[in-house]
Amino acid sequence: MTHSLHRQGPEESLKKDFVVLAMGTGAGAMAAQKARLSRRFPGLYKAGKAVYRLLRGLKKGRGVHQKQARKGPVIRGAVVLDSREALRDYLKMLKEADTGRPVVVSGLVDEVDGCLREIGLKPHTVQFSLGVFGKTERLPAEDVLQMTTMCGHDMVAPKLVEKWAEDVRRGKMPKEKAVENMARLCRCGIFNRARALEILDRQ
Amino acid sequence: MRIDEEKCTGCRLCIPYCCGGAIAEVEGRNKCAVDQDLCVECYVCRWSGCCPQDAFEETELEWPRSVRHTFSAVKAAFSDTRMDGRGTKEMKTNDITGRFRLGEVGFTVDVGRPGVGTTFADVEKIAMAVAEAGEGIEGGVSFVEDNPTTRLMKDGKSGKFRDDVRGERILSCILEFKIEEEGLMKVIRALRAVAEEVDTVFSVGCISRCREDGTVPVRAMLDEAGVFYRPNGKVNVGLGRPLSPY
Secondary structure, three states: OOOHHHOOOOHHHHOOOEEEEEOOOOHHHHHHHHHHHHHHOOOOOEOOEOOOOOHHHOOOOOOEEHHHHOOOOOOOEEEEEOOHHHHHHHHHHHHHHOOOOOEEEEEEHHHHHHHHHHOOOOOOEEEEEEEEEEOHHHOOOHHHHHHHOOOOOOOOOHHHHHHHHHHHHOOOOOHHHHHHHHHHHOOOOOOOHHHHHHHHHHO | OEEOOOOOOOOOOOHHHOOOOOEEEEOOOOEEEEOOOOOOOOOHHHHOOOOOOOOEEOOOOOOOOHHHHHOOOOOOEOOOOOOEOOOOOHHHHHHHHOOOOOOEEEEEEEEOOOOOOEEHHHHHHHHHHHHHHOOOOOOOOEEOOOOOOHHHEOOOOOOOEOOOOOOOEEOOEEEEEEEEHHHHHHHHHHHHHHOOOOOOEEEEEEEEEOOOOOOOHHHHHHHHHOOOOOOEEEEEOOOOOOOOOO
8 A cells, every 4th residue: 555665855854754554454364353343443344344444434545644643543544644743642542542453654763663662662573765776867856756755656747746846936836736736646645745845845 | 548539639738647758749730649658557647637628548458468557556456466556565564474574684676666667577687686696595585475576477486577577567566575684785785786787766675573672683784784774664563463473
């Protein structure tokens, strides 16, 4: 679902960019997971058909953003958070919910580690990005990559980012509209709108 | 994907939407067309609604062209793994699966990413290079079976791909494999070398199961070898149950 490992940008900018992904589980663990979730959240599964629902009426399938995430933990799907504090609070909520789902956080590794330890958790497995190899001269400019890599599946084309950024600079399009346009193309919903606005502000 | 010439007015609004750079104006005709060699069948042009005339039409994708869609669209499921095209669970479920254990290093190589695209011919070059790097290490390089890219290989060891898919162009795919820790630098050196031989880019991820105290063995090894890694990464926080005993 997500290639959120390779999000690019300076550390200051990445301090406002955390993606929390609650995973589905493989077939082998499915029965045990289902039983556990049914005990924890009665009504989550209806008439024997597995219906993945997010708590308190949130819809499935798209990334959930900070304001909504305060309502409750997501059982399956992605949440985009804009600060370390929000991450810590959300992870605490997930820990207490004890859904049994694997949870992965993309973001500054040391910040994530610090949050986990503050709430009595520790990393289980870590993945580092060693960067981009090969014909890097074919890549677009760094500020464009900061935008395009926020869509895990590369659905936001570099030329489009360049065009909309130019439209914003010329006053032909509000920056909020440009960011919404980009976010709409990211079907997993992990495009960080708040960070994108800041990137446009810096250009 | 193709453009219905009858409907196209040549407005060119669609051109920057194309992830593969496959849409261009047809010279002198005031129409746009899709270059079928460059098109990765991601369907962004169609579902984005960028065409005011709704001129984009999906074409029937037969094998092997169908792998373009599987490895480029977001919600296309790969029949063997039943996961969305490029998707793989790699370390994301490691607390349940134990796929990567202490003493091992996992790698993900996103070929074509970010945003350049690739063919399986280049994917094969990279896969064969890392397979060769694993020679002499106990167990060698082991490509993860539950991964759509591995399923297109002739076998899980040599890194060779099926002849019929080699020429297909896709947005990206993920080579996923693991090796004993002692092979870490051999693989990284092989990736650096093959980077000179491919006509694309690839993004490399390096996976390590943490020790009991939460420290990351591979981090010290990368530091000692002076290998660059970004400050941001992915962390499995260990909330999956049942917890892997590994």
